[in-house]
Amino acid sequence: MEFDKGLLIVLSGPSGVGKGTVCAALRNFMPELVYSVSATTRNKREGEREGINYFFKTKDEFEQMIEQDQLLEWAEYVDNYYGTPRGFVEATIDQGKDIILEIEVQGALQVKQKFPHGIFIFLAPPDLEELRNRIVGRGTETEETINNRMDVAKEEIELMDNYNYVVVNDQVAHACESIRAIVTAEHLKKERQIAKYRKWLREV
């Protein structure tokens, strides 16, 4: 781990939790972050731009990227490939800039194998707290509903164990503030600070 590099930040969580909405809000809230651009084989939609929304690839090109280990993570959804090009991410952190990836849970696990020192943030639905309030506070749910929800909750909790931080997406603005605090704190960790000072002393 080199401490003059930027941070690799992964924002992930169960599907439907609002990762995209939070990441879109972060672009205004944290313009100092670089936002990773995915590669995809799906067709370009009206208004989408190459290198801004996606890097648009043919199926052959994408499969070549997989073979040449040019993707930090990838998956196939509805007959199309989606993935995170490694080159852009590495170039960004090498320049000392922080980059954020908004990806699915399976992709986050892939990235973790390649960047174990990344900052992995699990975006959690506020359901768990709601669940508790409903059960503890009112007791109006059927036992089956409660059990189903409990099972989903338990699975989500097990997933969290792969991450460094858990941010509850109760309100988008609140989630953004939490993410900013995490990024700020990570930069203040003594390992990074000491490395920075030592580098200066060497330069003097």
Next chain:
Amino acid sequence: MEFDKGLLIVLSGPSGVGKGTVCAALRNFMPELVYSVSATTRNKREGEREGINYFFKTKDEFEQMIEQDQLLEWAEYVDNYYGTPRGFVEATIDQGKDIILEIEVQGALQVKQKFPHGIFIFLAPPDLEELRNRIVGRGTETEETINNRMDVAKEEIELMDNYNYVVVNDQVAHACESIRAIVTAEHLKKERQIAKYRKWLREV
């Protein structure tokens, strides 16, 4: 480490760095924190109140506290004892509230032996950056001045290694924001979050 307890936060750093000023500003900036009150054998000054500014003790009382391991850290300055009573700190974190201790470097090392999982924040003087700017930017200092400052800088950097975070006290407001981000991020760590969720699931 129990995750439903509050955080024990230690703010320390070299003498003269402005720990007291930052901690006074934090009282307004983070009123949700509990501020540890030190015990001392020095005389009460006009306007000081027992349990607010200090717990005022006789020398015999203080030495009894030392013998009975009732102090998390203590030291003698100018013929008076100063120390942090353990009971108040433990009662606060047992209630799930975060407490902050503003103490000298030697005291911080004592606390770390008793609370290795505390959050240790080193408040650093902005000198290191200034030093670099002076040397790199202008080269107007004498070699002796530079060497002296370099030696002090190196000692400070070695001290940092005992801490979790380094906050540069360039501006009091900026230091307060950094400390708030650290406390927020520490609460979002997955270990704490998972423990909280598991506790709820057990309670349901």
